[in-house]
Amino acid sequence: MITGLAHTGVCVPDCEAAVAFYRDVLGLRVLSPPYVMAGDAIRDDMGQLVSDPTMKAAIVGFDDDGDRVLEVIEYLGVAGGDQRSAAAITDYGLSHVGLICEDLDATRAHLEANGVRFLVDGVADVARVRTTWFVDPWGVVFILVEKSRPQRPYFAQWG
Incomplete structure (x- = not known):
């Protein structure tokens, strides 16, 4: 398996x-x-x-x-295309890649200073993680995740 x-x-x-x-x-x-x-x-x-x-x-x-x-x-x-840049986050298939960071505010500021385009205006707090979304130059969507309990996996922050 x-x-x-x-x-x-x-x-x-x-x-x-x-x-x-x-x-x-x-x-x-x-x-x-x-x-x-x-x-x-x-x-x-x-x-x-x-x-x-x-x-x-x-x-x-x-x-x-x-x-x-x-x-x-x-x-x-073989030539490729840029269809992913027109895809919606709700389209079926791979939607995003999650990356863990220790300091979301500093990481976002660093990425913004390097020209990274963010898809949301700020940072959200949900299920004991802080998140923000960005896209790479090729249309791949990423979510940055700052865990409230670093020793636990991101999906086990709550509880």
């Missing part, structure tokens, strides 16, 4: 630019720098999904956080 969450894939038009954003603006660590994946193995994996699955990929995440990472993917032989 399924035993954990491995990664969330983010498709971008420029892998290096995306890695720089996630590293320099969001503060994620580059766990595996951009590299090209091509050949029979990637065709066996994704050839039925993508006409040319040749890609440049990287992994970004956090120290000691195991498999919960972002896989940043640029398909080299």
